[in-house]
Amino acid sequence: QVQLQESGPGLVKPSETLSLTCTVSGGFIGSYYWSWIRQPPGKGLEWIGYIFNSGSTNYSPSLEGRVSMSVDTSKNHFSLRLTSATAADTGVYYCARSNVLTAIDFWGQGTLVTVSS
Amino acid sequence: DIQMTQSPSTLSASVGDRVTITCRASQSISTWLAWYQQKPGKAPKLLIYKASSLQSGVSSRFSGSGSGTEFTLTISSLRPDDFATYYCQRYNTSPWTFGQGTKVELK
Numbered sequence: 001q002v003q004l005q006e007s008g009p010g011l012v013k014p015s016e017t018l019s020l021t022c023t024v025s026g027g028f029i030g031s032y033y034w035s036w037i038r039q040p041p042g043k044g045l046e047w048i049g050y051i052f053n054s055g056s057t058n059y060s061p062s063l064e065g066r067v068s069m070s071v072d073t074s075k076n077h078f079s080l081r082l083t084s085a086t087a088a089d090t091g092v093y094y095c096a097r098s099n100v101l102t103a104i105d106f107w108g109q110g111t112l113v114t115v116s117s
Numbered sequence: 118d119i120q121m122t123q124s125p126s127t128l129s130a131s132v133g134d135r136v137t138i139t140c141r142a143s144q145s146i147s148t149w150l151a152w153y154q155q156k157p158g159k160a161p162k163l164l165i166y167k168a169s170s171l172q173s174g175v176s177s178r179f180s181g182s183g184s185g186t187e188f189t190l191t192i193s194s195l196r197p198d199d200f201a202t203y204y205c206q207r208y209n210t211s212p213w214t215f216g217q218g219t220k221v222e223l224k
Contacts, residue, residue, distance in 0.1 A: 035213075045153075045161065045204055045215040058211045061118065094160055101167065103151035103208045107160035 002027040004095050004108035012115050018082040022095030029053055033098040034078045040091040050098055085115045119144045121207055123216035129224040136192040138219045140205035145185045149209035152181055152190045156201045
């Protein structure tokens, strides 16, 4: 059974970069799309984007220019960077496994990131 | 971008009720639609993919239907564990937009 675990700072200062890593266990990181989704407090889900194991990416247009993702197949993990963070970026960030048939089938437990000085 | 609209936003129901949630796309997405269940403080859980395919391990009380622009999620007989928020998501093209969610609460 695939398991995903997010890690990274829970507090980020405004204008700084939000960085998270997702470690995949119970399966190889190859041949899937690895996604990031976030959820502001009390609100709905927002798709951030995904990265394929080859390194090709697809990002939400609303975050294009601030977001980047990377994958390290040797460590079986992938990462998210969101620059110029503001309070609007506060929320629970989920990493997840995706594929073009089933959409998002495995999710991490989520990690709360607060953007505040 | 293609927008996804769920209705209703909140649904009050009783245990044993048959419940239907609707998701509409602003343009055709064929059957590239998934449904998720989310409980407070938990990650979402995939219920249905490709509009009507039941994810492995998910109760057969859940079913999905539709194609093009209109989709439904049906819970045949509501159980206490089903009170949660449900989201649809399109994944035909980027961005993989979510609906705003439907909260199923106890009447």
